[in-house]
Amino acid sequence: MxxxxxxxxxxxxxxxxxxxxxxxxxxxxxxxxxxxxxxxxxxxxxxxxxxxxxxxxxxxxxxxxxxxxxxxxxxxxxxxxxxxxxxxxxxxxxxxxxxxxxxxxxxxxxxxxxxxxxxxxxxxxxxxxxxxxxxxxxxxxxxxxxxxxxxxxxxxxxxxxxxxxxxxxxxxxxxxxxxxxxxxxxxxxxxxxxxxxxxxxxxxxxxSEVPFRELKNPPRQPEPEQTENRELTVERDVPMDAFYIGWHMGARDADDFFAADLLSDILSNGKSSRFQQRLVKEKKLFNELDAFLSGENDPGLFTVVGRVNPGIGFDKAKKAVLDEIQKTVQEKPLDYELEKVKNKVEAHLLYHEVGYLDNAIQLANYELLGDAAQINEQVEHYRKVTPDDILRVAGKIFREGNMNTLNYLSKKDGK
Known part of the structure; x- marks a missing residue:
């Protein structure tokens, strides 16, 4: 506290x-x-x-x-x-x-x-x-x-x-x-x-003597709901093919944010996570594979980043990730799997409570978000997330028409 x-x-x-x-x-x-x-x-x-x-x-x-x-x-x-x-x-x-x-x-x-x-x-x-x-x-x-x-x-x-x-x-x-x-x-x-x-x-x-000022912000329109998948392919001078997939999700203060955060941890936080265990360690498809939230105050993105190992088919690797994503829509996580990531998040939050600068930054951030008291509600929000919540939120985020894919390909010799 x-x-x-x-x-x-x-x-x-x-x-x-x-x-x-x-x-x-x-x-x-x-x-x-x-x-x-x-x-x-x-x-x-x-x-x-x-x-x-x-x-x-x-x-x-x-x-x-x-x-x-x-x-x-x-x-x-x-x-x-x-x-x-x-x-x-x-x-x-x-x-x-x-x-x-x-x-x-x-x-x-x-x-x-x-x-x-x-x-x-x-x-x-x-x-x-x-x-x-x-x-x-x-x-x-x-x-x-x-x-x-x-x-x-x-x-x-x-x-x-x-x-x-x-x-x-x-x-x-x-x-x-x-x-x-x-x-x-x-x-x-x-x-x-x-x-x-x-x-x-x-x-x-x-x-106290700094004057009150009239604020002038440019109009900011909410992003319309995306209804069709979007895809862009580029070639660059990079060592490995990579893809970046972003799905729209709720804002930082939305009820589903905590379930979405735990979902990203189930996929990629730690050596025993699904991505790391199945796609990096066992199948050796990726040099790097991660899932994370942008964590922005307005509705942000749930993002998956993959850098494909040399010699591995790009489409094969991307399909393997999307197959793992689809499993989260079809099946609830196991109780122990959810408990594991909850414990990691709680330990991380408690660790940062001992830093006076971390606390200062977080208190300011939460006050701008609406109320500094939210800093003491984080652990409880994560604790309340159930396997059913994970399944429901996965269905909302990973729905058809909500996906944005950037295929970032390494230039081939002679191009």
């Missing part, structure tokens, strides 16, 4: 405090409800670009790294399709340094054309290196674009093309800041060896 207290400042900032007396450290975590799904289709990659821009300094703190390091801490950030998250970890007695930095980050943008030009080059280089020039690098651009036709999950966090970042103007990125970086669009979590009353006092001291 992760205990916490929660207050909301007059400007709309939600403040959560989790006291952990075991550690001498503390984490200051700020999550903003802005990710790549909040971008305009002709200006993708802005949320990630903005992480770079705001990480380089603010109006009154031109360099974040120096004061953080002088306080004995470290800082980092990440962007997803749903949110942007910044965090600082440091000795608990120096927590006010982190509060000063994070309050100034949200107060006012400080970047110039020179800073924008520099960070655009960094992001474009990252795009080229990780997504265009790396084996299998464009996979998620292709599979997302195949699976989504309306919802902004159809492009990854880096953006749909580097051209959008290259064309970004200073006025556009400043407007992006004022549209999304607001106390009423954020969650501040203070976690570690801190006294709650003191933590709330510091939050009010440093964040």
């Amino acid at each position: 992760i205990s916490f207290e929660k207050h909301t400042l007059p400007n709309g900032l939600k403040v959560i405090v989790h006291q952990d007396k075991v550690t001498p450290f503390a984490a200051v975590n700020v999550a903003y409800n802005v990710g790549s799904k909040h971008e305009n289709p002709d200006r993708t990659g802005f949320a990630h670009l903005f992480e770079h821009l705001t990480f380089g300094g603010s109006r009154h703190v031109p360099d974040f790294d120096t004061p953080v390091q002088q306080a004995g801490g470290s800082n980092n950030a990440f962007t997803t399709v749903d949110l942007t998250n910044y965090y600082i970890t440091l000795p608990a007695q120096n927590i006010e340094t982190a509060m000063w930095i994070e309050s100034d980050r949200i107060l006012e943008p400080a970047f110039t054309n020179e800073i924008l030009s520099r960070e655009k080059k960094v992001v474009i280089e990252e795009f080229n290196q990780r997504y265009l020039n790396q084996p299998y690098g464009d996979v998620w651009h292709l599979i997302r674009d195949l699976a989504y036709k309306v919802h902004p999950y159809r492009w990854p966090t880096i953006g749909s093309t580097p051209d959008h970042v290259a064309q970004a103007t200073l006025d556009e990125v400043k407007q992006f800041f004022y549209n999304h970086y607001a106390p009423n669009n954020a969650v501040l979590v203070l976690s570690g060896n801190i006294v709650p009353d003191n933590a709330f006092r510091l939050a009010e001291k440093w964040f």
